Amino acid sequence: MIKIRGYYEKIDRMRFIGHLDLLKLFQRAIARAGIPVAYSNGFNPHQLVGFALPLSTGYAGLNEIIEIDLTEPVDETAVMRDINNFLPEGIRIKEFITLGEGDKKAASLVAGAVYEVSLPSDADFGGLGAVLEEMKAAAEIITEKDDGTEINIKPLVSDITLLGDRCIEFVSAAGSFGSVKPEYVMKAVFRLCGVDFQKNKYALRYTRKALHLSGNGEKK
Amino acid sequence: MEAKDKEIYDTILMQVSKSARYIGNEINMVKKDPKDVSVRFGLCFPDSYEIGMSNLGMQILYYFINQRNDTYCERFFAPYFDMEEKMREFSLPLMSLETFSKASEFDFVGFTLHYEMCYTNMLNMMDLGNIPLLSSERGEDFPIICAGGPCVYNPEPLADFVDFFYIGEGEEKLGEILDIYQANKAAGKSKLEYLSEIAEIDGIYVPRFYDIEYNQDGTIKSRKPNHKNAKETIKKAFVSDFDSSFYPEKMLVSHIEAVHDRVVLELFRGCIRGCRFCQAGYVYRPTREKTGETLLKNADELVSATGHDEISLLSLSTSDYTGFNSLMNNLIERFSCQNVNVSLPSLRVDSMSLSIMEKVQRVRKSSLTFAPEAGSQRLRNVINKNLTEHEILEGCGLAYQSGWDKIKLYFMIGLPTETDEDIRAIAELSDRVADKYYEMPKEKRLRPVSVNVSASCFVPKPHTAFQWEGQNTSEMLRKKGMDIKRAIKRKQVRFAFHDEKLSVIEGALTRGDRRLSAVIKRVYENGGRFEGWNEHFSYERWESAFAAEGLSISFYAERERDFDEILPWDHISSGVTREFLIEEAKKARDGAVTPDCRTECSVCGLGCRNGTVGDI
Numbered sequence: 001m002i003k004i005r006g007y008y009e010k011i012d013r014m015r016f017i018g019h020l021d022l023l024k025l026f027q028r029a030i031a032r033a034g035i036p037v038a039y040s041n042g043f044n045p046h047q048l049v050g051f052a053l054p055l056s057t058g059y060a061g062l063n064e065i066i067e068i069d070l071t072e073p074v075d076e077t078a079v080m081r082d083i084n085n086f087l088p089e090g091i092r093i094k095e096f097i098t099l100g101e102g103d104k105k106a107a108s109l110v111a112g113a114v115y116e117v118s119l120p121s122d123a124d125f126g127g128l129g130a131v132l133e134e135m136k137a138a139a140e141i142i143t144e145k146d147d148g149t150e151i152n153i154k155p156l157v158s159d160i161t162l163l164g165d166r167c168i169e170f171v172s173a174a175g176s177f178g179s180v181k182p183e184y185v186m187k188a189v190f191r192l193c194g195v196d197f198q199k200n201k202y203a204l205r206y207t208r209k210a211l212h213l214s215g216n217g218e219k220k
Numbered sequence: 221m222e223a224k225d226k227e228i229y230d231t232i233l234m235q236v237s238k239s240a241r242y243i244g245n246e247i248n249m250v251k252k253d254p255k256d257v258s259v260r261f262g263l264c265f266p267d268s269y270e271i272g273m274s275n276l277g278m279q280i281l282y283y284f285i286n287q288r289n290d291t292y293c294e295r296f297f298a299p300y301f302d303m304e305e306k307m308r309e310f311s312l313p314l315m316s317l318e319t320f321s322k323a324s325e326f327d328f329v330g331f332t333l334h335y336e337m338c339y340t341n342m343l344n345m346m347d348l349g350n351i352p353l354l355s356s357e358r359g360e361d362f363p364i365i366c367a368g369g370p371c372v373y374n375p376e377p378l379a380d381f382v383d384f385f386y387i388g389e390g391e392e393k394l395g396e397i398l399d400i401y402q403a404n405k406a407a408g409k410s411k412l413e414y415l416s417e418i419a420e421i422d423g424i425y426v427p428r429f430y431d432i433e434y435n436q437d438g439t440i441k442s443r444k445p446n447h448k449n450a451k452e453t454i455k456k457a458f459v460s461d462f463d464s465s466f467y468p469e470k471m472l473v474s475h476i477e478a479v480h481d482r483v484v485l486e487l488f489r490g491c492i493r494g495c496r497f498c499q500a501g502y503v504y505r506p507t508r509e510k511t512g513e514t515l516l517k518n519a520d521e522l523v524s525a526t527g528h529d530e531i532s533l534l535s536l537s538t539s540d541y542t543g544f545n546s547l548m549n550n551l552i553e554r555f556s557c558q559n560v561n562v563s564l565p566s567l568r569v570d571s572m573s574l575s576i577m578e579k580v581q582r583v584r585k586s587s588l589t590f591a592p593e594a595g596s597q598r599l600r601n602v603i604n605k606n607l608t609e610h611e612i613l614e615g616c617g618l619a620y621q622s623g624w625d626k627i628k629l630y631f632m633i634g635l636p637t638e639t640d641e642d643i644r645a646i647a648e649l650s651d652r653v654a655d656k657y658y659e660m661p662k663e664k665r666l667r668p669v670s671v672n673v674s675a676s677c678f679v680p681k682p683h684t685a686f687q688w689e690g691q692n693t694s695e696m697l698r699k700k701g702m703d704i705k706r707a708i709k710r711k712q713v714r715f716a717f718h719d720e721k722l723s724v725i726e727g728a729l730t731r732g733d734r735r736l737s738a739v740i741k742r743v744y745e746n747g748g749r750f751e752g753w754n755e756h757f758s759y760e761r762w763e764s765a766f767a768a769e770g771l772s773i774s775f776y777a778e779r780e781r782d783f784d785e786i787l788p789w790d791h792i793s794s795g796v797t798r799e800f801l802i803e804e805a806k807k808a809r810d811g812a813v814t815p816d817c818r819t820e821c822s823v824c825g826l827g828c829r830n831g832t833v834g835d836i
Contacts, residue, residue: 013230013233013243013245014245016239016242016243017475018240018476020477021475021477024481025475028247028473028526028528028529030527031527031558032526032527039559086247086527088247088249202231202234202235203231203234
């Protein structure tokens with residue numbers, strides 16, 4: 001079986017398309033593009049297409065990963081052009097690579113993800129830079145999960161960076177190596193800045209800029 | 221949308237359910253610059269996005285109107301509760317999915333009405349669009365509100381809100397309506413001048429051009445045109461040459477899982493069967509088929525334009541299509557290698573259709589559906605449902621032999637002349653369908669059979685042979701439902717019955733007069749939204765609104781009408797004559813059947829046989 005891995009972006013309003021609906025959207029585009037996609041066996045054959053890691057509805061993604069099983073080798077550039085023809089504005093494949101024999105699925109290699117989060121302009125985040133420095137230096141970062149229990153996310157977050165006065169970047173662990181929701185990281189930031197998270201949480205804009213794959217799956 | 225509103229909108233989308241309902245930008249969405257057109261048409265579906273996106277009429281109209289270079293047709297759907305709450309909180313108006321333009325900026329705001337229980341959603345959409353609900357309160361600055369779809373064969377309950385109704389098939393006269401608007405707009409003519417002009421066109425009904433007087437007992441005393449252009453009778457508009465009529469080459473593809481995510485082929489309009497309860501069967505006459513060639517062309521275009529992996533055949537009684545077998549074979553042959561399935565709704569089950577279904581469904585045997593509608597042969601004759609118990613049991617037997625073990629049976633309760641015996645017959649027939657399975661040798665019975673029986677409540681509809689009949693009360697319907705449940709003996713038969721109160725309100729609305737506009741408005745003001753969804757329906761809200769307007773639900777739903785009563789929809793003509801409906805109503809009471817149109821013409825008024833179709 002030949003497998004190609006694509007890196008795509010999902011931006012603007014298209015970030016509100018949910019995971020399963022996005023899969024359908026890609027499958028329809030692949031069908032229309034006439035790509036030699038492989039189908040599953042069984043009563044209800046479906047295209048063998050998968051993502052590396054689901055992206056929450058509402059999040060933008062700049063280098064998300066899709067993998068497609070094929071029945072024959074293809075020209076990556078041509079396939080990219082053909083599929084992009086049938087994708088709506090806001091979703092675009094940027095690159096395809098053909099995987100080697102024995103390469104693992106991206107889904108089993110995901111180790112982390114780079115998030116950029118922009119903060120609402122109408123709340124006071126004075127001292128944000130200092131807070132981030134504090135988080136970097138701290139031995140533990142305590143935050144609250146949705147169910148109210150407290151966790152230490154320190155081992156799961158790294159590279160916390162201030163990108164502008166209202167924009168933060170960090171790398172959070174993902175996949176089978178342990179993971180943390182980016183909201184939990186933001187909750188910790190809000191708590192340390194003394195800003196109400198519940199009141200502002202919907203005004204945050206999350207962008208997943210890249211996925212980190214472990215081992216041979218790392219993007220060059 | 222301004223940058224500030226865009227921020228607010230995005231923040232709202234972060235917190236509502238199924239946010240993809242509200243973003244537009246679907247595959248095959250039509251993109252135009254509103255500045256390049258002179259007419260803007262807001263096409264509204266007063267139900268959720270996923271239901272509206274599955275509506276074929278909506279898809280046809282969207283592309284039909286957008287063929288015109290001078291017009292941009294954009295879509296609006298009813299926002300769900302959470303979305304409405306946020307829109308009101310942040311004062312965001314109803315906006316189109318194409319360009320996020322405000323509804324109030326459009327020349328036309330047109331509703332396609334598929335179900336009476338959506339009427340309050342229509343008002344909510346107008347209100348969210350900052351458009352006054354009452355046509356009497358809308359000046360020149362507001363859009364023209366129009367409505368079409370199956371519900372408008374009785375337009376009266378919405379008479380206070382709508383400027384004009386379009387009765388019939390949009391493909392026929394909508395172009396003309398837009399041409400006239402175009403000319404009038406250029407000439408600076410008023411809305412009233414426009415309505416007067418189009419009032420002369422077949423299919424167009426302007427409710428304000430008619431005065432209604434009532435008798436003491438609440439029935440209609442008279443209906444008089446008060447405008448020189450208002451016709452005595454409004455004949456529906458319909459395409460006579462269906463094969464060459466407009467059909468889109470594309471279809472909008474829903475962002476979220478819709479009710480029907482598939483390519484839809486419309487094999488024919490109309491139905492030859494003449495079931496006496498079925499409004500669609502009467503109002504969509506005459507039966508007009510597309511050729512196999514046209515359908516294959518439609519299928520090719522739509523599969524390649526959408527990427528859907530399923531083609532569904534839509535029509536009232538699909539297997540009555542003349543070239544059904546060869547069409548199915550051609551479709552299967554052409555699309556199975558592309559991994560596109562062909563699915564079949566509403567089939568009459570016989571050996572022929574089973575062999576087709578075997579092909580279609582490959583190995584997986586999903587459940588098979590029969591709609592006997594009534595339990596006894598006597599009552600099936602009353603409703604002219606031409607299906608015998610023998611045919612049902614034989615069909616089930618064949619299906620069991622071929623490996624099916626799930627059967628669905630649809631019945632109606634509350635039908636005219638129904639007795640306790642007819643009700644028991646539903647239980648007995650259901651049991652016999654299960655029995656039939658056990659007539660097979662044991663080694664062929666791999667799993668226990670499952671028979672799912674559901675009974676819906678009969679609602680007498682305008683323009684049918686039963687338009688004069690009284691509807692059962694919700695108590696009667698409830699009791700009948702319980703009686704069936706008790707009478708079913710086999711444990712393999714599962715029975716579902718619900719919505720009797722909702723059916724009564726539907727019954728009142730579908731045969732209502734224009735006094736119901738006030739009731740609908742009141743229910744809307746008291747929070748009525750998505751009233752057709754069981755979980756949102758409130759009988760009490762309707763009850764108190766009827767009471768507040770001094771009207772009674774039973775007057776509209778339960779009351780049997782005399783043949784000589786002036787009915788609220790009498791001036792709307794589907795082409796089927798009143799005499800024919802009266803004759804059918806009388807035959808129903810005698811249990812006499814009427815042959816299907818292909819076997820023998822019963823002279824309903826459409827005149828297909830003598831070549832005068834189109835001149836009703």
